Every structure is written in C-alpha cells, then in structure tokens.
Amino acid sequence: MSTFAPGTFTPKPGAGRRSRMLLRHAKVEASLTLRNGEQILLTLFIPLALLIGLTLLNIVPSGDLGPVSKVDWVTPRIFALAVMSSAFTGQAIALGFDRRYGVVKRLSATALPRWLLVAGRIVAALVVVVLQVVVLGVVAAVMGWSPSAAGVAEAVLLLVLGTLSFGALGVLLGGSLRAEAVLALANIVWFALLLGGGILLAPSALPAGAAAVVELLPSGALAEGLREALVNGTLAWQPVLVLIGWGVLAGGLATRTTKLT
Numbered sequence: 001m002s003t004f005a006p007g008t009f010t011p012k013p014g015a016g017r018r019s020r021m022l023l024r025h026a027k028v029e030a031s032l033t034l035r036n037g038e039q040i041l042l043t044l045f046i047p048l049a050l051l052i053g054l055t056l057l058n059i060v061p062s063g064d065l066g067p068v069s070k071v072d073w074v075t076p077r078i079f080a081l082a083v084m085s086s087a088f089t090g091q092a093i094a095l096g097f098d099r100r101y102g103v104v105k106r107l108s109a110t111a112l113p114r115w116l117l118v119a120g121r122i123v124a125a126l127v128v129v130v131l132q133v134v135v136l137g138v139v140a141a142v143m144g145w146s147p148s149a150a151g152v153a154e155a156v157l158l159l160v161l162g163t164l165s166f167g168a169l170g171v172l173l174g175g176s177l178r179a180e181a182v183l184a185l186a187n188i189v190w191f192a193l194l195l196g197g198g199i200l201l202a203p204s205a206l207p208a209g210a211a212a213v214v215e216l217l218p219s220g221a222l223a224e225g226l227r228e229a230l231v232n233g234t235l236a237w238q239p240v241l242v243l244i245g246w247g248v249l250a251g252g253l254a255t256r257t258t259k260l261t
Contacts, residue, residue: 018113018116021116022116022120022123025112025117025120026119026120026121026123026124026127027124028120028124030123030124030127033124039086039090039094042089042190043085043090044131044132044135046081046085047078047081047085047132048136050078050081051075051078051136051139052143054200055071055074055140055143056143068231069144071140071143071144072145072147072230072231073227074140075140075145075147076155076227076229076230077199077226077227078136079132079136079159080199080223081194081199082129082132082133082136083159083162083166084166084194084219085190086125086132086163087129087163087164087165087166088170088173088189088190089170089186089189089190090170091121091125091166091171091174092169092170092173092174092182092186093174093179093182093183093186095170095174095175096174096175096177096178096179096181096182096183097179097182097183099174099175099260099261100178102261104117105260105261108260118258121171122167122168125166125167125170129159147230148229148230148231148233149233150233150234151228151231151234151235154228154229154234154235155226155229157240158222158225158229158239159226162218162222164247165218165222165243165244166218168246168250168251169218169246169250170186171251171254171258172253173189174186175254175257175258176254176257176258176259193217194219196214197214197217197220198215198217198224199220199223202224203220203224215239218243221238221246222239222243224236225240
C-alpha cells in the first residue's frame with residue numbers, strides 16, 4: 001500500500017520520451033563535432049578551400065563544363081564532398097574513438113536504446129550538413145553561383161539521402177574496426193572518393209567502364225544527382241536508388257557488426 005499519493009515528490013524517475021532523448025543526444029553529438037578543430041577543418045575549411053580554388057583557378061578541364069559556368073559546375077560537387085566529410089569520415093572517426101575510450105559502452109548502459117545512439121549521430125550529421133551547405137552556398141553565391149530554383153527540393157532530398165547513406169557507411173566502418181585502423185582507412189577512402197569517386201572528375205570525363213562504376217558509388221551518385229538538380233532542375237532517379245541501396249546495405253551490415261568496445 002502506497003504511503004504517499006502519486007505526484008507528492010518530484011522529479012518523478014523514469015525514462016524520458018524517445019523524441020526528447022533523440023534531440024538531446026543529437027545536440028550533444030553536433031556540439032562535440034563543431035567544437036573539434038580537426039572536424040571543422042575536414043568538414044568546412046577543406047570543402048570551402050576547394051570551392052574557391054576550383055572556381056578561381058584553371059584546374060577543372062574545360063571539356064567537363066559544357067555550357068555551365070565553372071562555379072555552377074563546382075558547387076554541387078563540393079556539397080557532395082561536404083556530406084561525405086561530415087557524415088562518413090567524421091562520423092566513422094568519432095565512433096571509432098568513442099568505442100576506444102568506452103563512451104559507447106557507457107551510453108549503452110543508459111536508457112538510450114542502441115538504435116537511438118545511431119540515430120542521434122545521424123541527426124547530428126544532418127545538422128552539420130545544413131550548416132555546411134549554408135556557408136558553402138553563401139560563398140558560392142558571392143562568386144556568382146545561380147542554382148536552378150526548380151531543383152532545390154530535389155537537391156534537399158539528395159542531401160538527406162546522401163547523409164543517411166554516408167552516415168550508415170561511417171557507422172559500419174567506425175563500429176567494426178580499431179580506432180587507429182578507422183582513422184587511417186576513413187581518410188584513405190575520403191581521398192580516393194575525392195580524386196576518383198566522381199567529385200573532382202565527372203563520370204563523363206572517364207572511360208565508359210570506369211564511368212559506370214563511379215556512377216554506382218555513393219560519392220558519384222550524390223555529386224551527379226546534385227548537379228542534375230541544381231544545374232538542370234530535374235531529379236535523376238538512378239542516384240536516388242544508388243544512395244538508398246548503399247544506405248540499406250551499410251545499415252544492415254552495421255547492425256550486425258557494430259561493437260561497443
């Protein structure tokens with residue numbers, strides 16, 4: 001028999017609402033990312049430097065541009081690079097070292113379910129991507145970028161799908177290997193996709209066989225999809241399906257291979 005009536009004492013112990021837990025966890029993850037100087041270098045300064053450099057310098061082959069201005073050609077690809085930097089490389093490295101220092105293991109002992117631990121990181125990555133796109137978009141606009149207004153909604157869809165896809169790949173890598181291996185491999189993959197994954201070089205500039213492979217990579221699909229949306233104002237369905245496929249595959253594997261330590 002209860003001695004006191006319910007509500008006599010506050011606070012009332014118990015797990016909070018899942019939505020509130022998700023927002024709090026995402027806020028913490030986003031703030032940690034934005035406070036990390038190395039992460040800021042990777043997610044913002046390098047894409048910003050490439051945006052300015054590729055636009056102002058004669059680096060991009062003129063045959064790749066066609067009738068499109070250089071800044072209009074470069075900007076969608078830098079958006080794809082920014083998503084890859086934050087959602088894949090940054091998330092993979094952060095998760096790898098969180099596992100090494102026991103952060104994930106301690107969080108798993110709280111009321112946070114495992115799916116929410118992953119979802120919080122993905123939401124944080126979306127927040128960082130929004131900030132990246134805003135900053136890069138403002139700089140690109142100052143340099144004369146004029147995106148197609150008809151393709152803005154399609155570009156937003158692709159950015160969300162790209163973040164989810166690369167985020168799942170980041171969790172797959174960061175949750176299964178040792179922190180040192182994650183650090184090395186995540187940076188190697190970042191450079192490989194930057195140089196040969198459809199970001200700096202369009203698939204049209206590659207041999208037919210290589211172009212077909214690049215278009216099936218998440219980096220190539222996101223870069224080409226964003227170019228189609230922001231330059232031509234249309235939605236290309238192949239990049240959408242490629243990103244969904246990579247996200248589902250990586251997410252399924254991550255649920256089986258992610259370790260707490």
